[in-house]
Amino acid sequence: MVPDNLVAQPDGYTSPMTTRERIHRLVDELPEHATDEALALISELAQADDGRLSEEEIAALEEADAAIAAGQVRPLSEARRDLGL
16 A cells, blocks of 8 residues: 555656645545535635736726826825815
8 A cells, every 4th residue: 555645656666746646636535525615725726816917907007007197096185185074
């Protein structure tokens, strides 16, 4: 029997499992009632923000910068004062 942290190779040797292989093994061993929750968690991790901006986010920032440069934006404190807040 091969230990949990090793994977059998076709040549009869064993090698350390990669993290991805360990995750696959754990998923394969999940009881059926836990698969929906596991799918939700893994999906959330797969979509995690990597810190990079999307093209849409960059375009929105550029649009906001242009509005500021054109004087179309005013400070919140000024807007609050004008609204009597």
